[in-house]
Amino acid sequence: MPKKQIHYMIIGNGDTGNYAAETIRKNDPDAYVTIVSAQPTHYVDHSLLASFLLDKQDIKKLYVHPYTWYRDNRFNLRLNQPAISLDPQKHEIMLAHNEIIHYDKLLIASGAKPKLPEPLARYENMLTRFCTPVDLLKMRERLDALKHVTMIGGDCIALHLAGSLLKLGKSITFILNEYYFWPMEFDESVKQRLIDSLIKKGVNVISEDITMEIKSGEKGIDVHTKSGKVIKTDMACLTSGMVPSIDFLRDSGIDVQTGILVDQYMHTSIEDIWAAGECATVYYPELKDYRQTTGQINAQYLGVVAARNMLGEHKTVTLQEPGKITIAGEDFITYGWKGFSIDI
């Protein structure tokens, strides 16, 4: 009797999804693999987004794999088809256009969306984001008219973006809010070193204050802080980390905390469903705690671990070597990124 062909479904066409798909194909040449993505664009290398602001290259250069790669590897790639619900009992997911797809084994790698801190929720339409290739193109269009950018909150992408904007001769005000600095080792001494390094790079840093209101000003945007400062700026860029994008799981019965709760084998609380990457909150035995994973290193590694467990192995997740960010000669540890320098 021929072996039953297993349908592996992967929700998400990012680092995690692609690494998982590749791992599955290597180990099971007969597997039927579907990748479903909510995004209209290809799988891009996010660590290159900020540096891409510098030269006006074609966005296609950011694509990690050409389209033919998916065909050659027999991956069914479905772009721009968001999953809207999941029925774990029937092993089915429903897509936005009401198509229902059956799976045998499911990997949720839906990634994350930019976090909108609750106090700033009402100013959403005044804030600029920098997370996706679309954001990159939008910012590139406005670049010539920009003189001053205010960055609200900080994460690795923000630091990378700041580096590129500085090189383009833009002036920057950085409102550091310690709670939003997250994928880095962060305490009072690190914070002080970071402030000093940013000042050395010519950035205007506001540290003991947080953004309270954003209003449209005479020329651009006025950012009001808690202590009453008003910063007049051309663009208020919110970069305060990411939150898992798992809204479609709301009624599925899968356990979630901030992200989907998975055990050390990347398995969720429901049979035949795994989750990995930025959408997952992973239990690390060495920490005896859950950790929200972030960044490229983790996304790729976890995709591989999840895929191997889906193939029937029993692989336990471990913490990855941290990367480092260099600013004005100072090194800062980051958990999720390979690291970069904004000095060159």
Added chain:
Amino acid sequence: MKEKRLYLPSEKEQFNKLTTARQVEREVIFSDDKRDFAWMKENVPCQAACPALTNIPGYIHTIFQERYGRAYEINRYVNILPGVLGRICSRPCEPVCRHGWPGNGEPVAICHLKRVASDFKPTGHRIEEFMFGPSEKKVAIIGSGPAGLGAAHDLAILGHKVIIYEALEEPGGMLRYGIPMFRLPRNILDPEIENIIRLGVELKTGVCIGKKVAMDELLASHDAVLVTAGTFTANVLNIAGESADHVYSGLQFMINVNSGKNIFVGERVLVIGGGYTAMDCARSAMRLGAKRTIINILTTEDYITVSREELLEVKSEDVEIRGLVSIQSIEKKDGTLSVTFKHNKLGGYAPSGDRIAIPIKGSDFSETADSVIYAIGQRPDTGFFDNVVKLNKKGMVDVDPETSMTAKTGLFVAGDFSSGASTIIAAIASGRTAALNIDKFLMKHTRRKKIVRLEQYKEPLRERNWDFIPKQAMPVLPSKGRVDQKEVELGLDENRGKEEAKRCYLCYLKFEIDPSRCIYCRACIDVCPTNCIKLAEDVQVTREGTSHITVTNKWDKVTAVVIDNKDCIRCGKCYQVCPVQCINIIKTELIEQDIEV
């Protein structure tokens, strides 16, 4: 029962374009048929979910008519404190609202509309109370919280002499001492309590039963005693260091805050617990000057009782929520508190339906804090009780749910005191039920009952395009303005209130096709935006009132075209297109009626 009544429409009603006649003769039928009650339960989900059975479509429609005083009264008849509930009700009605069903959008902001009725009722609007003659019976009520107030109101109306004994200095119970002023301003609470006291209720504050007055003394000098003493004993953590300085129970902390006492919280506050009290404590701590407040919960945000809206407000005030942790011990170190936690994993479900959290071995971690507030539930203080009635294993009093009476004749219990900590609306409903039971006990027969009022309407009262009005957001105080006890929610203005009122489907309207007049043209099916109009082979209605439609798509099998009111969104499109006017609209209301003997 059938009667004809002549109504004179109010001035506003006359100008309302939907009411065309200047003088309307209405035919009203009152029914106590089981099937009508079952229809109400099945088709008006909001009213069925409300413990007090508030006529929600009824008051929302009067808000649309700008008859705010009337809307307030429709509420007050059954839930006694509309202004209070319009702010802090737990809203069991909203999750079941038909507008929130899949594909229909978001539920109607029922609670915010209750507040609209209260905010815009005319100054000095007329209150209607239908008083019974004096019965010469005396009833003592212990506790003046929502349950006690609800019972006092009804007992006073029914002609009994009511005396409330309140241990604290002012009436209101948890409403005054548990809920912070920024959620419930006291100038809203006070007049609503006053409306009850004015009915001839005697209020004795600062009287603690069991200390100043003995329980058996009270029983001897009154015809009935109702205990609505609430849950004023805080559950404890049972861990080391619990009694250290600056470790407070949430209940005591809120009582102190609400009494205006000065409490130390420091800069870093840890709150333990995931209920409304925990949220109130955290938000109050921020107002007392805390720089960082973390609410620690055993499971995750999905499994706590607090609503999404409340969580958003809590987070807007920069309070953090940390899930999957359990507190282990508290230690006093160099003036600060060192608190040890364990990380948790999610387990299965407890028989109560609560999610279980399992601490992970060896996952301890410590944190420093200036103060710790634990709000992990409350229970009734039954200390003054045991010489009169025996307590059960849980330390509560056994009560007959049919009569609200305990094993001791003439001694009744209601509200949180009998059920354990619940909600304001459940407590009011429980108090009112006990009042009717006490009345029956004293007068030997029932004097008030539930009844279904049916009235035919000549127009659908709604327009289809109202289904697309988005939910009106509640305006709130900007985060930086939240420094004192100023109310956070500012209330919908009249325009937004009316827009929100339009969103209500008015599920109490029953749409029925008269099969004797229907010509099977299917025009109604063509315009119906949902699939509620069905070709039926058979319609079965049981004696209990539940209905089942057997649908067919073969024309030779069709015996009737029927509207399934469970799926109907009352858009009125079918009524407008019907060429033979065979669709009846019947307003169906569940109301209370006094029984004349």
